[in-house]
Amino acid sequence: MKSHEELPSSRKATVIPSLQRGGRRRKFPKKSRSSVSTVIATILFIAIILSAFSVMWLVFGYYNNYNMQLIQYDEQTMQQKETSFSISGLSFKTPSSYSAPSTVGTSTSQLATSYSHQGKVFYAQGLWWVFYSDGSNIVYRTSSNGQTWSAAKMVTNSPGSAYGYAFSAYQLGNTIYYVLGSPDSAKQFHWGYGTFSSSGVISWIPEITVGTSYFVNYYDSITVDSSGNVWTALDEIQGSNHYIQILECPYGTCGTNWIKVNLFNVGSDSDLVLLATTSGILLVYGQTSSSTQQVCITTPTGANCPVSPPSYYYFLYSSAISNGSTIYFAGLASSSTGQTTGAVKFWSYTYGAGSTSSEKTVDPNTATWVVSISQVSNSFVVFYGSGANLYYVYSTDSGLLWTQRATISTSETAISGVTALNSEGGVAWVSGSGSPYNVRFASASVSWQLSLAIQNSSPFAVHLVSLYLYDTNTDALAHFDVNPQGPGVVGQFELWVPAGEAINSTIPIVWIHSQNYLITIATDEGVLFSNNYVSPP
Amino acid sequence: MRIIPFQSGRVRASKNSAVSEIVGSLIMIVVVVALMTTLLTVSNTAFGSIATNFSNLIGTQQNALSERIVVEQVTFNETGSKLGANIYVRDIGTYPASISSVYVTNVSAGTLAVSYNLNPPKQISPGQFQIVAVAFTPNSGTTYSFTIVTQLGNEVVVNEVA
Numbered sequence: 001m002k003s004h005e006e007l008p009s010s011r012k013a014t015v016i017p018s019l020q021r022g023g024r025r026r027k028f029p030k031k032s033r034s035s036v037s038t039v040i041a042t043i044l045f046i047a048i049i050l051s052a053f054s055v056m057w058l059v060f061g062y063y064n065n066y067n068m069q070l071i072q073y074d075e076q077t078m079q080q081k082e083t084s085f086s087i088s089g090l091s092f093k094t095p096s097s098y099s100a101p102s103t104v105g106t107s108t109s110q111l112a113t114s115y116s117h118q119g120k121v122f123y124a125q126g127l128w129w130v131f132y133s134d135g136s137n138i139v140y141r142t143s144s145n146g147q148t149w150s151a152a153k154m155v156t157n158s159p160g161s162a163y164g165y166a167f168s169a170y171q172l173g174n175t176i177y178y179v180l181g182s183p184d185s186a187k188q189f190h191w192g193y194g195t196f197s198s199s200g201v202i203s204w205i206p207e208i209t210v211g212t213s214y215f216v217n218y219y220d221s222i223t224v225d226s227s228g229n230v231w232t233a234l235d236e237i238q239g240s241n242h243y244i245q246i247l248e249c250p251y252g253t254c255g256t257n258w259i260k261v262n263l264f265n266v267g268s269d270s271d272l273v274l275l276a277t278t279s280g281i282l283l284v285y286g287q288t289s290s291s292t293q294q295v296c297i298t299t300p301t302g303a304n305c306p307v308s309p310p311s312y313y314y315f316l317y318s319s320a321i322s323n324g325s326t327i328y329f330a331g332l333a334s335s336s337t338g339q340t341t342g343a344v345k346f347w348s349y350t351y352g353a354g355s356t357s358s359e360k361t362v363d364p365n366t367a368t369w370v371v372s373i374s375q376v377s378n379s380f381v382v383f384y385g386s387g388a389n390l391y392y393v394y395s396t397d398s399g400l401l402w403t404q405r406a407t408i409s410t411s412e413t414a415i416s417g418v419t420a421l422n423s424e425g426g427v428a429w430v431s432g433s434g435s436p437y438n439v440r441f442a443s444a445s446v447s448w449q450l451s452l453a454i455q456n457s458s459p460f461a462v463h464l465v466s467l468y469l470y471d472t473n474t475d476a477l478a479h480f481d482v483n484p485q486g487p488g489v490v491g492q493f494e495l496w497v498p499a500g501e502a503i504n505s506t507i508p509i510v511w512i513h514s515q516n517y518l519i520t521i522a523t524d525e526g527v528l529f530s531n532n533y534v535s536p537p
Numbered sequence: 538m539r540i541i542p543f544q545s546g547r548v549r550a551s552k553n554s555a556v557s558e559i560v561g562s563l564i565m566i567v568v569v570v571a572l573m574t575t576l577l578t579v580s581n582t583a584f585g586s587i588a589t590n591f592s593n594l595i596g597t598q599q600n601a602l603s604e605r606i607v608v609e610q611v612t613f614n615e616t617g618s619k620l621g622a623n624i625y626v627r628d629i630g631t632y633p634a635s636i637s638s639v640y641v642t643n644v645s646a647g648t649l650a651v652s653y654n655l656n657p658p659k660q661i662s663p664g665q666f667q668i669v670a671v672a673f674t675p676n677s678g679t680t681y682s683f684t685i686v687t688q689l690g691n692e693v694v695v696n697e698v699a
Contacts, residue, residue: 036562037569044573048580055584062595069602076605466627466666468610477612479625487668524664526607526629 076525083527085462087519088502089453092511092535099443101390101409102147104428106436108135111164113417113428113439116331116372117273117319118168118221120417121441123424124196125174130428131155132439133164138180142200146426146443150200156180156207158190160216164417165271165316168221176202177224179232181216189216189234210258213245214238219271219288223281230254231261231281231300233274242266244285246274246300261300271315275322279351282327286315293337295329297349297356309347309356312337319372319421325351328399330362330373330382341366344384346373346399362393362402372427374420379510383408383427385415390429390442394510397476401512408442450507454521456497464495466522467507472532473515480507482524511535601689603632608685609666611697613675620674622697624683626659627666634661634691639671640684644696650681658688675699 112132113120122129127142130149138161139152159182160166169178180190188211194204214236222232228251236243244266247258272285283302286295295313296305311333318331327349334342344363349356363369367386374381379396390412391405412431420427426443450469456462465482479486480493490509497503511517513535520530610625622641628634635658641650651673661667675681679699686692 037566040566041569041573044570044577048577051577051581051584055588058588059591062592066595066599066602069599073602465664466609468625470610470612475612475614477610477623479610481666483665486666520610522607522609522627524629526605526627528607528609 079460080525080527082458082460083462083523083525084457085464085497085521085523085527086455086457086529087452087521087531088455089451089504090519090533091451092533093449093451099146101412101440101442102143102149104130104141104143104149104439104441105132105134105139105152107132107164107430107439108435108437109133109162109164110414110416110430110432110435110437112430112437113419114165114430115219115271115316115319115417116370116419117271117421118165118419119170119421120164120167120419121421121426121428122169122171122176122196123426124171124176125198127196127198127200128426128441128443129176129196130439130441131167131169131178132428132430133162133167135162135435137161138164138167138178140202143441146441149441153201155202155204156190156192158182158207158209159185160190163218165218166220170222170224172224177222177230179220179222179234181218181220181234183218184215184237187212187215189220189232191222191230191232193230208256210247210256212236212247213260213263214243217242217269219269221272221274223274223276225276225281226278227251231274231276232258233272233283233285235270235272236263237269242268242270244270244272244283246283248300264304266304273320275320275327277322277325277327277351279325282322282349282351284320284327284329286313286318288316295331297327307349307353307355309349310359311335311342311345312339313345314340314342317368317370319419321373321375321421323375327351328373328375328380329356330380330384331371332369333359341368344369344371344382346380346382346395346402348399357399360399360402363391363405370416370418370429372418372420374425374427376425376508376510381420381425381510383418383420385409385412385418385429387415388412390415390418390427392427396478396510396512397471397474400474403510403512409440412440450509450511452505452507452519453502454495454497454505455502456499459499461496461498462527463524464493464497464521465524466520467493468518468520468522469507469509469511470518470520471512471515472518474512478509597689600632601691603630604628604634604687604689604691605630606634606636606661606685606687606691606693608683608693608695611683611695613677613697613699615675615677615699619670619672621670621672622675622681622683622699624669624671624685624695625666626661626669626685626693628661628663631663633663635659635688636661636667636669636685637688638684638686639669640686641671641673642682642684643676644680644682646679650675 120131131140137157138155141149143149166181174196177193192207194202217235217237219235230249233246246262249258269288270285271288275282287293297307313331320329330346332342333345345359347356347359369384371384383392390408394403416430418429428441431438467480469478480491481489482494484492612623637658639653643650682696684694
């Protein structure tokens with residue numbers, strides 16, 4: 001037998017090392033295969049551990065966020081407990097005086113601003129905007145203070161521009177829409193829209209002419225519904241027949257694309273106004289003979305005159321506005337037809353109702369009143385004039401109670417065309433007995449006020465975000481909020497009161513004499529202060 | 538020292554043995570990978586489930602903490618066609634509130650005047666307010682308790698005299 005040393009080197013690999021090292025192992029190939037499994041297992045094990053750690057990290061993150069939330073909750077609760085503020089002074093203020101009327105410009109037409117409900121006065125971009133016919137053109141002027149006026153800028157000189165009552169306008173934010181009829185001249189109307197700018201200029205689209213079924217006679221109205229569709233109503237004539245036509249211009253495709261919604265026969269020329277409510281469009285119209293007639297309310301596709309108020313009204317000297325799903329009307333009223341004088345009455349109508357509200361007499365004195373209704377904050381203002389006198393009254397409770405009439409002017413001449421539609425307390429009219437007639441203006445905004453002194457006794461500033469003025473006699477509520485677009489909000493209210501200090505604030509609101517008011521102020525942390533106050537007699 | 542005899546048959550036997558070991562090792566690797574992958578999947582699922590459940594639990598609690606409502610004003614309509622009350626509710630938190638129910642109790646009589654479920658719930662964005670209208674017949678001079686409940690279980694109670 002050969003010894004190991006005697007074997008060829010190639011055969012030395014067959015020697016079993018374990019036998020050489022007394023039982024210890026191992027051959028190289030086995031060791032290599034075992035390591036692969038171990039490495040894979042180790043990697044997967046590490047992955048599991050990492051997964052566990054990531055979950056723990058996530059859980060810790062969630063808990064940490066929750067803990068932060070708890071701390072914030074505790075801080076908010078603590079701040080609520082330490083918040084202390086009160087109304088340290090309050091006074092109900094009446095208008096010391098109405099701004100003295102100013103002359104906007106002149107016109108050769110006595111009906112330059114007629115008629116009352118057609119929309120000639122607007123407030124936008126910090127400026128008053130008054131539209132009127134100068135006798136040849138429809139023009140506008142602007143003023144920042146209601147006293148000094150810019151030069152006239154032309155809107156249109158299309159046929160019909162010589163008549164103030166052939167022009168109607170409607171404001172939606174900083175956009176103004178207008179319609180111009182061409183009395184008896186053509187089966188068409190003109191319309192356009194533009195944007196108010198703070199420089200007192202309106203950037204208009206090129207005026208668009210649209211065909212109608214019959215000759216447009218005199219009167220027209222324009223409005224925009226909540227979907228952005230533009231609506232117009234026109235008084236039309238064909239031979240001896242008189243019609244009202246209603247057209248709609250769909251949002252997004254509006255231009256000459258007007259859809260004829262309705263065309264119905266009426267007894268004679270009818271003045272009209274289209275009003276956009278939150279429930280839909282309403283048409284209010286009345287025949288325009290020189291005496292009082294029945295006023296009608298209907299929908300664009302509704303029957304002829306389904307609803308009328310109890311009294312007869314001279315519609316040319318009356319006006320209506322909408323708020324929510326309700327329209328509010330004020331006009332020259334009489335208990336019988338054929339009258340040229342009467343009292344000033346008010347009523348409302350809610351979309352879908354079978355009848356109007358009961359009428360409220362705003363001024364029982366009989367005269368040939370030219371009446372226009374407007375809304376200031378949560379209140380309605382009725383302006384009315386006759387001869388040399390122009391008056392106004394307010395209501396803060398949707399027309400249930402009206403203030404005693406106050407005087408704007410007693411030195412006018414043959415007042416006509418009183419118009420204040422949606423004008424924030426501004427009113428325009430024409431004064432004069434012969435050409436040139438004066439286009440006049442006065443404003444009354446922020447005349448009625450609630451003056452508050454709010455004392456902050458907290459060791460930090462408080463942020464006041466809401467104020468409620470609740471008339472406990474009538475359940476009428478006026479809500480001023482940090483968000484003026486909130487439901488039912490009539491004005492903006494936001495006040496920071498530094499720690500330990502008092503701040504004065506003025507709330508523009510028309511209040512009623514000898515009423516109980518509950519005033520509540522809320523902070524952004526939900527702390528409330530409430531107290532009862534009685535307005536002076 | 539034992540010397541393995543050099544024989545041709547031995548060489549063939551050694552080759553067969555090497556193939557078996559490779560196959561065995563591969564099987565071992567496959568088994569290990571399969572087991573560990575299963576373990577990893579199970580553990581990931583379990584950990585994920587724990588994380589999700591905890592997230593939901595904490596999230597709900599956080600939202601409930603962040604949703605804070607306060608009643609600022611209650612007005613009554615004791616006459617007319619819309620009898621009831623308007624409740625002005627503000628979300629003073631940082632999470633949108635969803636008002637789901639309102640309970641009105643006649644405190645003077647100790648009776649439930651009306652329970653009112655809002656469907657869909659009234660949504661209030663943080664910092665904003667909404668008016669919650671409740672239809673019932675309030676009696677002038679009577680004290681009513683209004684309990685406003687949110688979907689997350691928060692509630693606020695306020696007493697008002699009609």
